[in-house]
Amino acid sequence: MTLPAKAFQRWLQGIAPDASTADVCRISGIKRTTLAQQLVRGKVSVSTVVSISRAYNVNPLSALATFEAYQDLAGPQVPPSRCELVSQVSTPDLLRAVLARPAMEQAGASGTASPPLSAAPHATSVKNWVDAIDDGEVRHRVSAATGVAPQNYSAQLTANRLSPELALATALAAGVGPAGGLVATGLITEEEAGWPPGARQAALDSLSDGDLTALAGDRLQALGKVLRRQEQDQAQTEKIWENLG
Amino acid sequence: MIEILQWSTLATCGLIAAARVPSAVRGENRSLFYIFGLMTVAILLSIEKPYVAIDQALGGINLANLLLRFIIFAAIYFVGIRVTRGFGADSAYRRITGKAGMVVLLVISLALVVLFFMMDTVGSSAGLAAVSEKSERNFVLVEYYGAAGRAYPAYISLVLLPAMVRAVRGRLPILVRIAAALLATGGVAIALTLLFPVVPPEWGAVEFVINYTAVLCFVLGLALIWAARVKNSRVSPAKRTYTEK
Numbered sequence: 001m002t003l004p005a006k007a008f009q010r011w012l013q014g015i016a017p018d019a020s021t022a023d024v025c026r027i028s029g030i031k032r033t034t035l036a037q038q039l040v041r042g043k044v045s046v047s048t049v050v051s052i053s054r055a056y057n058v059n060p061l062s063a064l065a066t067f068e069a070y071q072d073l074a075g076p077q078v079p080p081s082r083c084e085l086v087s088q089v090s091t092p093d094l095l096r097a098v099l100a101r102p103a104m105e106q107a108g109a110s111g112t113a114s115p116p117l118s119a120a121p122h123a124t125s126v127k128n129w130v131d132a133i134d135d136g137e138v139r140h141r142v143s144a145a146t147g148v149a150p151q152n153y154s155a156q157l158t159a160n161r162l163s164p165e166l167a168l169a170t171a172l173a174a175g176v177g178p179a180g181g182l183v184a185t186g187l188i189t190e191e192e193a194g195w196p197p198g199a200r201q202a203a204l205d206s207l208s209d210g211d212l213t214a215l216a217g218d219r220l221q222a223l224g225k226v227l228r229r230q231e232q233d234q235a236q237t238e239k240i241w242e243n244l245g
Numbered sequence: 246m247i248e249i250l251q252w253s254t255l256a257t258c259g260l261i262a263a264a265r266v267p268s269a270v271r272g273e274n275r276s277l278f279y280i281f282g283l284m285t286v287a288i289l290l291s292i293e294k295p296y297v298a299i300d301q302a303l304g305g306i307n308l309a310n311l312l313l314r315f316i317i318f319a320a321i322y323f324v325g326i327r328v329t330r331g332f333g334a335d336s337a338y339r340r341i342t343g344k345a346g347m348v349v350l351l352v353i354s355l356a357l358v359v360l361f362f363m364m365d366t367v368g369s370s371a372g373l374a375a376v377s378e379k380s381e382r383n384f385v386l387v388e389y390y391g392a393a394g395r396a397y398p399a400y401i402s403l404v405l406l407p408a409m410v411r412a413v414r415g416r417l418p419i420l421v422r423i424a425a426a427l428l429a430t431g432g433v434a435i436a437l438t439l440l441f442p443v444v445p446p447e448w449g450a451v452e453f454v455i456n457y458t459a460v461l462c463f464v465l466g467l468a469l470i471w472a473a474r475v476k477n478s479r480v481s482p483a484k485r486t487y488t489e490k
Contacts, residue, residue: 242274
């Protein structure tokens with residue numbers, strides 16, 4: 001969902017009272033035609049607001065919170081849960097962490113400090129985030145609350161996408177901090193969402209060897225499924241070309 | 246209008262057949278070249294002037310029409326084999342080449358030949374229009390003969406239809422999915438030709454449009470798969486060097 005142009009203009013007046021549209025575009029790196037088109041249509045995208053607020057040193061989260069559709073983002077920031085934090089660790093980082101655990105260390109290659117975690121989002125961050133906060137009913141509640149069909153919701157997750165309003169609705173339906181989904185989709189950074197620095201690393205370190213290994217196993221299994229499906233699709237395509245190309 | 250449709254279909258089909266000559270010489274999927282070649286001849290034979298010329302050479306008893314029917318059967322048979330093989334539709338493949346398919350082909354062919362020789366077929370006339378007008382008996386026989394000639398293509402296209410619908414909904418490359426949609430449309434059009442006896446005579450043009458829609462859909466669908474392969478083989482070497490670096 002987009003933001004109404006009127007509300008956007010009002011907000012822009014608040015943070016950059018004297019700036020022309022051209023100035024705003026230049027500072028925030030948005031293409032002038034893009035913004036002009038969004039204004040003409042009366043629908044301004046959420047990422048436009050995020051870019052502009054970053055350019056004017058306004059926290060994007062509090063900027064979004066001034067819009068009616070995103071007012072749930074206002075208020076005291078809820079710290080992310082451990083499972084949310086771990087879900088935002090990429091699979092390669094997770095596997096490295098498993099290998100660094102004493103349970104896995106036989107060759108005695110300890111002592112090498114693991115490299116810092118790559119920043120969120122990662123290749124399956126959206127799906128992992130929803131899986132991490134899902135109590136089994138979240139998808140139903142989201143689809144009831146937003147009217148988005150479950151299969152469309154699943155399709156977005158499979159593509160590692162989630163529209164900002166669905167990300168917010170998912171967080172609310174799961175009862176976690178409202179900004180988590182926006183981090184998982186890469187709209188805002190962990191820092192902007194108020195996640196403490198090193199929180200993901202700490203959450204990862206706090207997992208027991210057993211939990212971490214099981215989690216890594218789940219990730220690998222999901223990855224294997226995706227890769228196998230891609231291989232099957234590829235094989236089928238090759239067969240079509242072999243016979244009909 | 247109908248003339249334009251006829252000649253442009255002929256041109257399209259002939260061009261594609263000609264374009265496949267180099268790959269046929271290289272030995273790549275010769276049967277596809279034969280399919281396009283047969284279809285080109287079939288279209289040629291369904292246009293008044295070339296039909297009369299060829300039929301005169303064959304003795305002027307409309308043997309060219311019988312020939313046309315069997316050319317269509319051969320083309321659609323090869324299309325069926327190639328498409329079911331390519332799309333991995335094993336049950337459809339068995340229904341074409343297995344006992345059931347052979348029985349259908351044999352019964353329809355016999356009926357076609359018997360009906361043809363029961364008619365008084367002297368005097369070349371495309372679509373047997375003049376033959377049909379000779380007598381009440383001929384009129385009925387031409388109707389049955391036409392129905393028999395449409396029955397086999399309809400059988401094959403109905404056998405192909407489920408596999409095509411599955412392919413359209415699947416995760417194949419977009420060009421292949423469009424091709425499958427075209428083949429499915431062609432299949433539906435061919436199946437619709439079975440309803441021709443109940444189409445009121447004043448809607449004669451509808452029959453032409455359906456016929457040529459079917460042919461065009463099949464030809465373009467097959468050509469599109471070929472195009473998708475050519476496109477892929479041009480793109481993928483570049484991709485490979487990129488990832489291997």
